[in-house]
Structures are given as C-alpha cells and as structure tokens.
Amino acid sequence: xxxxxxxxxxxxxxxxxxxxxxxxxxxxxxxxxxxxxxxxxxxxxxxxxxxxxxxxxxxxxxxxxxxxxxxxxxxxxxxxxxxxxxxxxxxxxxxxxxxxxxxxxxxxxxxxxxxxxxxxxxxxxxxxxxxxxxxxxxxxxxxxxxxxxxxxxxxxxxxxxxxxxxxxxxxxxxxxxxxxxxxxxxxxxxxxxxxxxxxxxxxxxxxxxxxxxxxxxxxxxxxxxxxx
Amino acid sequence: xxxxxxxxxxxxxxxxxxxxxxxxxxxxxxxxxxxxxxxxxxxxxxxxxxxxxxxxxxxxxxxxxxxxxxxxxxxxxxxxxxxxxxxxxxxxxxxxxxxxxxxxxxxxxxxxxxxxxxxxxxxxxxxxxxxxxxxxxxxxxxxxxxxxxxxxxxxxxxxxxxxxxxxxxxxxxxxxxxxxxxxxxxxxxxxxxxxxxxxxxxxxxxxxxxxxxxxxxxxxxxxxxxxxxxxxxxxxxxxxxxxxxxxxxxxxxxxxxxxxxxxxxxxx
Numbered sequence: 001x002x003x004x005x006x007x008x009x010x011x012x013x014x015x016x017x018x019x020x021x022x023x024x025x026x027x028x029x030x031x032x033x034x035x036x037x038x039x040x041x042x043x044x045x046x047x048x049x050x051x052x053x054x055x056x057x058x059x060x061x062x063x064x065x066x067x068x069x070x071x072x073x074x075x076x077x078x079x080x081x082x083x084x085x086x087x088x089x090x091x092x093x094x095x096x097x098x099x100x101x102x103x104x105x106x107x108x109x110x111x112x113x114x115x116x117x118x119x120x121x122x123x124x125x126x127x128x129x130x131x132x133x134x135x136x137x138x139x140x141x142x143x144x145x146x147x148x149x150x151x152x153x154x155x156x157x158x159x160x161x162x163x164x165x166x167x168x169x170x171x172x173x174x175x176x177x178x179x180x181x182x183x184x185x186x187x188x189x190x191x192x193x194x195x196x197x198x199x200x201x202x203x204x205x206x207x208x209x210x211x212x213x214x215x216x217x218x219x220x221x222x223x224x225x226x227x228x
Numbered sequence: 229x230x231x232x233x234x235x236x237x238x239x240x241x242x243x244x245x246x247x248x249x250x251x252x253x254x255x256x257x258x259x260x261x262x263x264x265x266x267x268x269x270x271x272x273x274x275x276x277x278x279x280x281x282x283x284x285x286x287x288x289x290x291x292x293x294x295x296x297x298x299x300x301x302x303x304x305x306x307x308x309x310x311x312x313x314x315x316x317x318x319x320x321x322x323x324x325x326x327x328x329x330x331x332x333x334x335x336x337x338x339x340x341x342x343x344x345x346x347x348x349x350x351x352x353x354x355x356x357x358x359x360x361x362x363x364x365x366x367x368x369x370x371x372x373x374x375x376x377x378x379x380x381x382x383x384x385x386x387x388x389x390x391x392x393x394x395x396x397x398x399x400x401x402x403x404x405x406x407x408x409x410x411x412x413x414x415x416x417x418x419x420x421x422x423x424x425x426x427x428x429x430x431x432x433x434x435x436x437x438x439x440x441x442x443x444x445x446x447x448x449x450x451x452x453x454x455x456x457x458x459x460x461x462x463x464x465x466x467x468x469x470x471x472x473x474x475x476x477x478x479x480x481x482x483x484x485x486x487x488x489x490x491x492x493x494x495x496x
Contacts, residue, residue: 126424128386129379146382146422164422 005033006049007172009119009137009154010097013045013075023053027063033173034070039152040171044136047076047097050084057087064091118155127151127165136172147187156180162205166190175212184208184219191217231342233335234466235268235364237388239380241351243372244401247437247447249348250278251456254446255463257312261343264303264313266334268360269350270325273317280444281306281314290318293330299337308449313342323355328362335363344466353387361388366466367396368428373403373414378422385423397428399462404433405476415478429462430476431455 006017018026034041046067064074077088077095085095120138129148133139138155149165151157154172156179163181168190170177175192183205185198191210194217207222236245236252246269253265267275270290276282287302292315299315306312315334318325331347338345349360361367367388371381385395400416407413416430434455440447447456448463461471 128389129382130386144422148379148383 005030005173007136007154007174009135010047011119012097013047014041014136014154015047015049015078015097017049017051018053023055023059030063031066031070034067034072037172038070040134040136040154042071044072046072046074047078047094048074050077050079050081052080053084054081055079055084055087057090060084060087060093061091064093120155126161129165145186153177177211179210180207180222182207184210189217231335231339231345232365233339233345233347233363234366234368235347235349235360236368236370237349237357237360237384238351238370238377239353239384240371240377243377244370244399244431245351246274246278246348247441248368248370248399248401248431248459249275249346251446251448251459252463252466253279253312253314253344253346254306254309255448255460256344256346256466257306257309258448258460259463259467260311262311262341263344263346264315264338264342266315266345266347267317268326268331268347268356270317270356271319271322272350273319275348276304276314276316277444278441279306279314279446281316282444285316288316288318289334290321290325292334293326299334308445323350323359326359328359331359332363353383357384357387361391361393364393367393368399369396369423369425370399370401371419371423373400373408373416373419375414378414378419381423385425395425397426398423399429399431400427401431402433403430403476408476408478417478427473428465429458430473431458431462432476 008015016030018030060077067074075093076097077084077093078097079085088095118138120140121135123133123139123141124143126143127133127141127145127149129146131149133151136154138158139151139153140158142160144161145151145159145163145165147164152168152171154174155169156177157167157169159181162183163186165186166188167179167186169179170192173192177191179189179191185201185205187197189196189198189210191212194212196217208219209222210217210219236248238245249265253263257263265275265279266289267273276285281304284304287297289302291297292299292302302315303313304316306314335345347360347364350356369381369385371377389395400419404413408415416427420427432454434447434453436447436450436453437455440450447453448459450456464471
C-alpha cells in the first residue's frame, strides 16, 4: 500500500497528488497527513491532482469541508475525467492551474529554457528574534537568521548569511531537502522528520550543507555539486 | 523650540532603562536644554525614585490622561538641575490606563515647551512598550553584554522596525572591560554583529550607580563616576557632537594590548 503523498509548491499554494487506490483510503490518507503536519498545512491553499478518478460533487464537497476544518482550503481539482471536472466546476473550484493572462504578458519576450526550476521565496533581509517564515517551497534568505527566528519550508532552506535560529526544511516530509548556510550554527535544525542541534563551533565559519545521508542528519562542507 | 522625543526601551527588564532616562535627562538639562522625563511604566514606577522626586508627586500621567489635572500640574520640577522636569507614572493603576494615542497627544503638547522629552519604557513587548514608542522620534535600545539581554533586544528591534520606526541607536550598559578582555563577557562588536544598529554609547559597570539610585542623585552629577561620564558623552552625541568611543568593551582595546605586552615581557 503506497501511502506517500506527492506535494509540490506551486504559485498559488500546494499541489497534492494522491496515490492510486480506493478513494476512501486515499482520502483518509490525505486528511491524516494534513492533521499530522498541521503546522505545515495550516492556512494553505490546496490543488488536488486526481488523474482519472471519477468523483461526484458530494464527494468533492465533503472532502473540501473536511479540509476546511483543518484550515486548508481546496481550491482546484485536476482530473482527466470529465464528470469530475464538471463536479468541481459546480462547486466553484478551478479545474486547471493556469492563471489569467494579463495584457502585459503578450508583450513580454519569452524566456526560453530547457531547464525547469522550482519555486522559491527570496527574503532580502536579516530575520530577527521572533520572526517566523512559513513557505511550501524553497526559502532563500540574503541576510542572517538570528536566534529566536524560525523558517519552516516544504523545500530547501538556503541562507546567504549566518544561520543561528531554527530551521525546518522538507517540513512536509521531503527527506531530500537540504539546509545551506555560510555559517551553519542553528539552535535547532530539522529536515523532514529528523532533528539535531548544532555542536559548538570554533574557528572561522565555513559554508556548509546539511542533509540526510543514509538515514543520518549530517553537515558537510560545501564543495560544489560533484557526485560523491 | 520643537522637542525631540526619545524613548528608551530594551525588552528585557533590569538592564538600565530607568537609570539611562534619569541620567540622560539630567545630562541634557545640564547642557542648558529644557528637558522633561516621562515614566511610562504604569504600575511599577521607578523613575521618580531614581531622580529623587518621589516625595513630591501629587498628580501623575494617568491623572493627565483621565483629565483630572492639567499637564503642567503633573510636572515636577527638579530642584537641583535647572530646566529638568518629571511626569511620573501612576503606581496604583496599570498599563491599560494609557493608550498609544494618549502618549502621542501628550507629547505633541510638550513639543512646544521643551527641547527634549525622554520617555522611560517598561520592560516587555505589550501595551506599555507600545505606549512608550508611539510618540518617539528617536528610539534608544539599551542592552547588557549578556546573551539573554541581546536576544530580547533583537526582538524589540524587530518590533520597532515593524512599526516602521527607525530602529534607533544602541547603548551597551554594565560592561566590565576586564571580563571582555578575558573573553568571559560579550564584546561590543559581538553584540553589534547580531543587532546591526548604530551604537550611541557604552556604559561601564559602576558601583556609583547603586549609590546614586538609592540617594536619588543621577550619576552624571558625580565627576568621579565612570558611568556618569559615559552618560554625559551619550548626551553630547545626541546633541550632534562627535565624541569618540572608549575601547572599554572591545576585545582588543588599548589596555588589552598593553596588558598583553607586559605579560609577554615587552615584545608584541
């Protein structure tokens, strides 16, 4: 039984793909994940990828209601099944992820690239004690993260400065997420379900990357993207 | 004349806000300015005690806010220092008795008559703090060279910035130079590293402060007090004068180098 949820950060919120299987089971799976990771999901907007599942308005509406109780708003249903799309539209939900094109878009020179990137939010300041950032995608800070500040991200956390606060990367369960900093000295560092505290440091700080390697949370000096 | 309004705040309690308010008020008045100090710590008032004026309180800030007296009636004139006044806090009420708008209104009234208004903020981040910073033109953050004080100062600076006020200037208070030199106490540069605001003064630990608090005579009036001298310098800097900082709280100050030279037998 594949119980893993695929979660991606998108422009307007989170895109969740349910695994195959019985609707009731998959649905319960989703609600359990939301409840267990309440900190991450609270206040989030959700788009659900259903592939070719056929669901009616009552089923979609009931899911939307249950998610609303957890402070998650279901705003879009992606499905290749026409009845499902119709049901979603009846409930006032979007059936695709495209945004309204503005007039300006027509005059933009298209940026063509063969590489796909992932969504990140850039914070161009130092985070002081008491500041809290939550984001489903990646978070990049140009500045320090002071003790008492916290960042909770679904993706990676990159600090171009000193990390001295609390960070949680891969907060939705992605254990491939990493934390990078020019000075990695967090009060507490978490990746997915693992947690560690920083050992006392001596000497000049070096840029480091923290990741889960063979089940263990480790910090390594940054030596580029050579495969080891 | 249009007064400049300074609020002295810290987050953490006991770091020296009241002492700083009393001493900066006294120092500015000694320079010839008309100064009024306001105690915004409703319910836990101390500024009157530290200034030696508690026996002469008839009306207080809450009486003014609630209309029981005119602003002038609540002002206590200091008999030793010309042109220095105090508006004390109430002791039998709490911080909900005054609002940020009240503070702004009262300070606008004071602007015409005075050159400086110095407001003593209470500790914390709630109503009392918000009352105290509402009317401020200049905010002075005061901290001790000690991790928990710096942590609270960082929080306070974040809140001040969030109110879209200029984050202000820093006083590092109760510094012990020898401990800094040994590496047992945070140096000024370590503190500035975290807080990232401009320094306006470094005040050494000084027993004269204890005596001056108990006697109600601000230390700036004591020629022999090192803290008093530091506060006089801060007042000069507020006045726009460029007074260089002593290297008291630097890891590698002049005295540090001299003492290392002596220990190593003269070669550096």
